[in-house]
Amino acid sequence: MTKRKTVAVIGGGVSGLAAAKAFDERGHRVLGFERSHDFGGVWELSRSYPDVQTQSPKDLYRFTDLPMPDDYPEWPKGPQVHAYVHAYAKKHNLARLFRLNTTVLSMDRRSDGQPGWTLTLETADKAWTQDFDFVAVCTGQFSDKNIISHPGQDAFVQTGGQVMHSSDYTDSSLATGKNVVVLGGSKSATDIAVNAVKNGAKSVTLVYREPVWRVPYFIGGINFKRLLYMRAQELQFNGWSPSITGKILSTLFKPLIWANFRGLEMMLKTQLKLKKWDMVPDVPIEKDASCSLPIVTPGLFEGFEAGTIKPVRGTIDHYENGHAVLTTGDRVPCDVSVLAVGWKLGVPYLAKEYRGKLIEPDGQYRVYRLSVNPDLPDMGFVGFNSSFCTILSAEMIANWLVRFADGQLANQPTDQEMRQNIDMMLDWRRKERPAAQVYGGLCSAPFHFRHFDELLADMGATKTKRSNPMAEQFSYPNADAYGGYLASTPQYVAG
Template sequence: MTIQHICIIGAGISGLVAAKTFIEEGYEVTVFEKQQRLGGVWEVSRTYVGLTTQNPKDTYAFSDYPMPASYPEWPTAEQMRNYLESYAQNFGLIEKIRFQAEVTQVKRRTGVKPGWVVSVNCRNHSNDEIQKEEHEYDFVLVCNGLFNIPKIPLVPGKEEFIASGGQVLHSTEFNDNCQIEGKRVIVVGFGRSATDITAYAVHLAKECTLVFRESLWKVPKFFLGLVNIKYILLTRFSEAWLPYRQLQGVEKVLHTFGKPIVWAFWKINEILLRLQFRLDASGMLPDRPMSQSVNCSSAIAPENFYKYLYAGKIKTQKTTIARFCNDGVELANGKRLQADVVIFGTGFRQDVPFLEEKYRRLLIDDRGYLHLYRNLIHPDIPEIGFVGYNSSFFTQLTSEVGAWWLAEYVKGNLALPSRSETIEVMETELHWRQTQWPQDRGNGGCVSPFNFHHLEQLIEDMGVKSHQKGWQRIAEVMMPVNPSTYQKIRQELRGKRLSSVNDSENGDSLETDVTQELLNQQMSIGKS
């Protein structure tokens, strides 16, 4: 089958880089985005007040498009939107995007030519009515993101609380100071959004309480106020201190004979954080060791968060909300808190509601776990790829390399295992995460903390080299991720493809020359 027309669902980070990749490879691309503007999690209607990146800017850029030098080390949500819009403009993506176009169904196309029928609800800007459309595509890239559908626990009494004048919001709905100014605010959760909003609300709210089930290890932007977190968390060196499924070389030594060294490494990090954040004094020492907490939920501590906790400006309750009341909430520990606003920073749930049901069941099991080979494809869901389902500490890069991998897959350039072997690898990886890495509460869509391992696996699949040699290799291991260096991988990939074409053409030419020589010899023999 010749694949030419590509449908991309979503115009966030993953959708944009997927569109750029496939356009550069010569495909006809259409992007459907249900919001009014691009950006995904950074789109203006979805970002809470005070939001910044979790990454320093040079580690959160695309490989061929650095962020402006004028940006601060941790860009704001508005700066991220500007960066992504600039990226889309620079690479000619805007004209490929249809905004306010929500995909409602992706159904297998019947007939001789395989592919997909994509149903879309599009807003008509002339009369503001919704128009239903159907389009056919050879291949679909699902880029709707793992942070797409807000998750709010079902707590009884919510309607009663709202009827009495209370507000219940998800963190993505907090986008105006007026929503909390002078009010009694309860924030639920301990992830990045919950603690961000809590620290921000201190100076605006009349009262601020954080309700959480479990305190987690947070990391500072600068360890001991000196060392940028990118030198601690975003290196191959730091990744080596966690036991990967397939241990090799130094890592194998570390996690066998070197276990006492590994234990000491993590214990030192814990001590440093306990001292820097005064965790013992503020009653926020996590229950689990730090080595069991490094995953996609890991987050930077908001500025002054622990300072406010220690000073009592942020009140805390380590429990859950049992029910809403007229004037607030009742907690599982029996206490009642008055509140005007309750904000749930409780994350997101994953679903692909538009996918044909029989394929959706293959993708997501009853427990909500995603089943994907390399976090990119399912062998029994033909002509569909998933970009951004390999969330990491530098998601823009894992999405970008994932898009390169999928482009090679569509072109038929990957030497993939058989269907049965692919499923075995896919299920073995998921089982390992569930049993040997149970502290990762993700659903299979997160490749952290083994970000570099994942990237190098994809690069190896594509048949190019991923490592430097000698002293350069040591620098590569110790230094933070540098997205721009991955352009070398892309160039090698294109060079390999060109070389293959040239070899084929030379082989055809050589075969023609040999055939002609044989014919000439036969003609000479006939004449004699």
């Protein structure tokens, strides 16, 4: 019988909730820790900028056993996602497992010689240490802000200017009547630029380094989920360890694959008028597709056309009184500077000697199945497998991880197998698909189906595909179906 463990779950976002449910339903004693006052992670209302909404349609951004409400729009807004996350926590009574307003200060191997880790924890009124048999790190990739500064910033702020990280832009009135400069090319950057215009900004300048491929919600009038999120489309990208048959088919169909992607690029260039705005990327879309591929914010290109948003290719060089001076030499009026420059990857509370085993010198992560490292026993990550269907990815890896921790995988990997696979994946990312190095290599997109196939095979699922072969090849991942696949895996409860 599987031994019951005391398991720490760090983080109360969608990944933490998925992990807490997975370990709890297998009979383990789960103690979750969330540093903020509420569940939700990036969707927690005090961390969300106005008008934030999902990049993925609602039937892709959901748990297997809880559809988003019918009255939600196709791309739900932040408060709706936050309410949905709470509904999931309530359905599975997960609040009983968590301590909110609790920060993990450090994480080190237990000193008593037993397997597991010791966490140093802190609340407003006390700090303490606690031992755990297993730790699920679920803080994802959007936990700690990437804070940057530019010359002249202190003087700029002292004279009334404002500089903030995009996650701190939580009040639309900040833009009213102000000259707003948004630094960055991500969806958060374009969301904020559009929001600033809507809320009466005097001027809005979007400053970005390089053009990237952007995907509108509808391409030629067709919902992009029906064009891009397909197993058949996924097979056209250069995946890892192709079979001999796969190599032959790739060679035979190479001209058609090339034509397919050139056609997609042409549609995007035409629909978005990318050439007009000097926003045609230098990299072919099939080589660039990854988790960093942003969705077009509705109103962005309309703002370009209307002159309410000015796109400038460059970055901020320094601040002067009431202005941001760009590397292009432009001196842009600026009262509010919003830095949409992302988040820091890492596990800062993990002891330094173990971080060195986890992260390569070039920033790539050494993780098997985007979840575990053989040099870091008794722990794993949920939410490191970033994708276009993040919630489903978190639920899948959480179910895989509890079985890995319990030695209950049908294909339980050996130490050597994990190391060989990690090295193979690192080599593939570095030499064959550089785009896969985004976020430290912690991204399963655009290979959602293959990633899920591997997890289900490891778990011993007896059902892994839809009965309709056309739907399986030419439709997006179906959360209800994956719920059935998980149910087909061997079930057990620790005791």
